[in-house]
Amino acid sequence: MHWQTHTVFNQPLPLNNSNLLLSDGALCEAVRREGAEWDLDFLSSIGQQLGSAESLELGRLANINSPELLRYDAVGQRLDDIRFHPAWHLLMQGVCASRLHNLPWQEESRKGAFVARAARFILHAQVESGTLCPPTMTFAAIPLLAQSLPSSFSNWMPALLSDRYDARLVPGSEKRGLLIGMGMTEKQGGSDVLSNTTRARALGRRGPGEPYRLVGHKWFYSVPQSDAHMVLAQTEGGIACFFLPRFLPDGQRNAIRIERLKDKLGNRSNASGEVEFQDAVGWLIGDEGEGVRQILKMGSLTRVDCALGSHGLMRRAFSIALYHAWRRQAFGKTLIEQPLMRQQLGRMALCLEGQTAFLLRLARACEGHRNEEERLWQRLMTPAAKFTICRAGTPFVGQAMEALGGIGYCEESELPRLYREAPVNSIWEGAGNIMCLDVLRALTKFPAAIELLNTRFDAVKGRNRHFDRAWRQLQRRLCKPQEALGMEITSQLALLAAGAELLLNLTPPLAEAWCRLMLDPRGDVVLNERVLETLFLRASGGVH
Template sequence: MSNTTRAERLEDGSYRLVGHKWFFSVPQSDAHLVLAQTAGGLSCFFVPRFLPDGQRNAIRLERLKDKLGNRSNASCEVEFQDAIGWLLGQEGEGIRLILKMGGMTRFDCALGSHAMMRRAFSLAIYHAHQRHVFGNPLIQQPLMRHVLSRMALQLEGQTALLFRLARAWDRRADAKEALWARLFTPAAKFVICKRGMPFVAEAMEVLGGIGYCEESELPRLYREMPVNSIWEGSGNIMCLDVLRVLNKQAGVYDLLSEAFVEVKGQDRYFDRAVRRLQQQLRKPAEELGREITHQLFLLGCGAQMLKYASPPMAQAWCQVMLDTRGGVRLSEQIQNDLLLRATGGVCV
């Protein structure tokens, strides 16, 4: 059923759309961007819910989707029964035009997953302050303190990368910034959205049984997480997109070299990871797409941490996230700094 909707040009310049859309989000919107087949190929159309004369457009809702999560956002199946739309751009340019919107939506997916992870962490750390175990607050128990610190450290790196990515989107009139956004947006969406589900599950474990109950909010966050991995292209699509940029976009390797050279020598784990990525990029095989995308994302985070975070915090991040041997223990000072930042200075 994919892309079978057809559009026929009318005398007044508008188009008549006939066909079926299996997944149609937010049907109550004022308008939608819809792909449909024309004589010139797959094209993009502006399809309003109401026509200029006030009549409802011929978009028939067949049924609402019974989804795992994201239930406050209606999704449905629709039939276009001679619906009216207006061509955007030229016939045959549909994919190119829709991807302009898709890039920003992918960034939104990464931001949304990160925000929900931060919300889950806030619930977990609040509970750890209130809950007492063996006569002391849960947050003072060494193992729990280390778990929460690792969660906070992960969020620090993601925040640094997402702010850099937001700057690139704001400045995309600059060719380098546009390329930065083009490369790191799918990488961020892939990694952050993948991390969301296990992260919320970890927060759930901090709360224990109440975390599994609806009144804790965590079940809703958990159900909400998968949709951002799927929207605007699931995991493999993001990784293939990253490989496409690496293989076809002029200047991308110079861009990466410039970003990594800027912080070279500040941390041995970061430098080692850069060399490992450089070896993989000599011949970026498709089957390594996920590993390459993940490493690229981590190095993007690491570069921002080394550039803007305090040296101890940045080095802790690099060791935890980039040391392939694992088993890294965070110092008490780093744990204190992370938890103080995460709680807005509340004594922990």
């Protein structure tokens, strides 16, 4: 007689072939509310595509097959190229087709373009995060280049605004789509870019649009295969921003030497390099001494993307945990019926509700460049969003992993990759302390910021006692902000901004539950069944 050792049952299949948009009620509502309802059909179509087993497999393949540095070709000539797995290129085609790198600039007059892009970004982040680095930097660089692209590269703008991905190693003038990288950080400085040692000297006249020779290095050179990079270097007039193309106008390779690729904890699909400039040619953007100001213009956009990316990771981790809990049984019940698990997942769902409302409202503020209040809201809330949401990502994904138990810890699951990915957004584009200092700087530099907070938060005054008490506490701290309390001030600011959005736009039971969970210092919150059922339905699109 043949005895079977075991039969596999009570093990849910991996979550795939779901629509990442339609399963997210909070995101659908926020897209409508913030002015991008016109994009819902497209969002639904890419949500279906990105949630497919095929797209998720591309994400896995791109990460287990890291990029490879090709320093020389077969005959010994210097090449400095990067070889990627085909999965990377397929994902990048989708990213560019979704216009994550240029939608608001290509649709400048369309209301809600920033909101639509933010929603698209969140959906793509749930599949693969490394491919979001090239479009983020390109997106941040385009408005600066639109005003100051050197004349030798004036024909680049159509390709920057296209929806094509062109990975060929050829001059930018010959390509159908272009991507821009950034090189700011040096070994001795990190976030302190004023300590950069890379030097730039003018080839002729000094001034905007003129060529300079650069000698030095960059410790982190993001996406070294990009067609050009925005780089900081020291000049006679102070630190300045330069446009460094991969190929010079005459078709020759620029003197940018890739020394090695970073061996990173996560973000494995994405190439991050260390480079040296050996008389590389760069064109001055803006004036000498204005480099930091130019970079900060781009930083406000890349930092929003960091928060969007972390939110996307968290949403995917939660979706996996919720799906598993509906299908896995233990002790005679499904996990979703177990009180402790039910509360844990409910709290996670509430957290995502607040983040979704906060982020898409911030995205709407990004398009209010003609409105002083919206510009100020973006300036204040961008570093607050990056600090709070990116820092929350790692423990949140850890909770999702714990909900699956041992199988969530094994590499066959998506969750270990999401967990390794989670810290990067909290570190890149300015780590946590830098974000808190930036919030304090904004509060000090712009007196109207306090008035704006009063206006926004007083609009919901009296609707929830936890919100009112937290706002009074923050007001006392804002009378004389202390750097030592920067983290507490920044966290409270972001939580109150999210809470105000929920009190304005969600049903009272959900908004009140969020305020009690996130703003009550006692923390002893038990969500009632009505709230839990509503959250789980919204978090799944009503489909279990």
